[in-house]
Amino acid sequence: MRAMLLVNPKATTTNARTRDVLIRALGAAVDLSVEExxxxxxxxxxxxxxxxxxxxxxxxxxxxxxINEAVNGLLNPINGRVGGGNGGGGGLGGGADERPGLIVIPGGSANVFARALGLPNDPVQATGAVLEALREGRRRVVG
Known part of the structure; x- marks a missing residue:
């Protein structure tokens, strides 16, 4: 699986040490590209x-x-790629015309969306939960 990690270095609870730990953990599980x-x-x-x-x-x-910005970017693709018709998107491992899946790792102060998904507020613990879901092939459709 190829994944792009978007890091907001100015997010409230994001620091270089945590970022580096998460990059190593995610990079061991997926082909990871990192962008700040x-x-x-x-x-x-x-x-x-x-x-x-x-x-x-x-x-x-x-x-x-x-997270809001990333979702908007996924819903409004560039270069003519379109999602799966009704906006449902594909999720992880989908076909060429489906949207990439979204992986959320909380790094802000409120982390409302991550909490709504049931993720731990701690980014390292949340990454562990994400990695477990990836290993087990679990995904969630949010609509």
Whole structure:
């Protein structure tokens, strides 16, 4: 599986040490490309690029704002790639015309979306839960 990790270095609870631990853990499980966001809206651009380049998943280490941007980028692809018709998207390991799956790793202050998914608020613990789900082939459709 090819995944792009989007890191918001300015997210409230994100620091270089945690980021590096998560990169090593995720990189051991998937073919990982890492991008840091540099400005407002950058996560949307990066997620759309990941979709256009055929990544299987986009992982986000950041808060709710970064996750929101990434989702918007996945829903509004570039270079003519379109999702699976009704906006349902494909998820992990889907076909070429499906959207990449979204992997959420909380790195903000509130982490409302991550909590709604039942993820631990700690980014290292959340990464462990994500890796377990990947190993077991579990995914969740959010609509």
């Amino acid at each position: 966001t540099g400005y407002r809206g950058h996560a949307a651009t990066l997620a759309a690029t990941a979709h256009a380049k055929g990544f299987d998943a986009v992982a986000v280490l950041g808060g709710d704002g970064t």
